[in-house]
Amino acid sequence: MTAAPPYYLPLSDEVAVFEAAYQARLPVLLKGPTGCGKTRFVEYMTWRLYRGSESDRRRNIDPALITVTCHEDLTGTDLVGRYLLRGDETVWMDGPLTRAVRTGAISYLDEIVEARKDTTVIIHSLTDHRRMLPIEKTAELIEAHPDFLLVISYNPGYQGLLKDLKPSTRQRFVAIAFDYPDEEREATIIAHESGVDDETAERLAVIGAKTRNLSEQGFEEGVSTRLLTYAGALIRGGVDARRACEIAVVNAVSDDTTVQKAVADIVDVVLP
Ligand SMILES: Nc1ncnc2c1ncn2[C@@H]1O[C@H](COP(=O)(O)OP(=O)(O)O)[C@@H](O)[C@H]1O
Numbered sequence: 001m002t003a004a005p006p007y008y009l010p011l012s013d014e015v016a017v018f019e020a021a022y023q024a025r026l027p028v029l030l031k032g033p034t035g036c037g038k039t040r041f042v043e044y045m046t047w048r049l050y051r052g053s054e055s056d057r058r059r060n061i062d063p064a065l066i067t068v069t070c071h072e073d074l075t076g077t078d079l080v081g082r083y084l085l086r087g088d089e090t091v092w093m094d095g096p097l098t099r100a101v102r103t104g105a106i107s108y109l110d111e112i113v114e115a116r117k118d119t120t121v122i123i124h125s126l127t128d129h130r131r132m133l134p135i136e137k138t139a140e141l142i143e144a145h146p147d148f149l150l151v152i153s154y155n156p157g158y159q160g161l162l163k164d165l166k167p168s169t170r171q172r173f174v175a176i177a178f179d180y181p182d183e184e185r186e187a188t189i190i191a192h193e194s195g196v197d198d199e200t201a202e203r204l205a206v207i208g209a210k211t212r213n214l215s216e217q218g219f220e221e222g223v224s225t226r227l228l229t230y231a232g233a234l235i236r237g238g239v240d241a242r243r244a245c246e247i248a249v250v251n252a253v254s255d256d257t258t259v260q261k262a263v264a265d266i267v268d269v270v271l272p
């Protein structure tokens with residue numbers, strides 16, 4: 001028996017677009033603010049394309065999703081693999097990217113701009129028609145498994161132009177843009193994820209929408225859907241709604257007291 005699919009509420013045509021991209025094995029870039037559902041979407045699509053798939057071969061690939069959260073110390077070796085000393089033997093250990101390339105999993109490189117530039121170059125040969133991964137240390141050139149797909153994510157708002165994807169990398173991907181859901185859908189998500197009643201979920205969604213209009217206060221992104229579901233979870237756990245928003249929303253969203261004050265004012269107005 002296959003486990004139930006992860007919960008994902010589609011916001012637009014992203015499910016059909018991703019399926020088409022997968023059919024053509026086009027590498028996919030998911031861009032959008034933090035906590036808006038990119039990771040959940042990849043988990044859901046992986047379920048659809050592998051666990052729920054017609055293809056026996058694909059259903060048997062395990063794990064079907066191999067995620068790497070990129071950071072500034074991430075090296076090419078971390079992705080591709082390394083020699084390890086085992087007793088008096090050196091053995092080659094595939095890294096997460098190589099494993100996905102060999103087995104036909106989806107490789108999800110989350111927050112790709114955080115990785116060093118020399119790391120990003122490694123993925124280039126996987127993104128064109130060759131679908132090859134060169135492993136320098138073993139002098140191997142591996143051809144990607146036919147089911148392999150490369151997916152990367154990035155948050156364009158974050159750190160502005162300081163950290164941007166190089167055009168030579170960006171232009172290798174079809175880009176699906178994500179944003180926070182509209183109020184109605186966000187309320188549905190909050191209610192589902194946290195278990196709060198519909199009215200509470202709607203109020204939390206209103207708080208989210210209003211904070212996203214605060215950009216004039218130097219507040220770039222607003223409260224994420226993730227934080228709103230956390231507020232819901234605290235309320236569900238018996239914490240008073242105002243206190244829950246203070247903890248999960250006001251304090252969590254920024255350290256800037258002006259921003260905190262502005263968000264607190266919104267919470268004050270929206271909650272009964
Ligand atoms: N469209 C959606 N459907 C279901 N859950 C969502 C959706 N968008 C956001 N969420 C909720 O918000 C949380 C954060 O989303 P996540 O995918 O981790 O964000 P991102 O990867 O964009 O930072 C998820 O764990 C889920 O609870």
Ligand SMILES: [Mg+2]
Pocket residue numbers: 035038039110
């Ligand atoms: Mg994520």
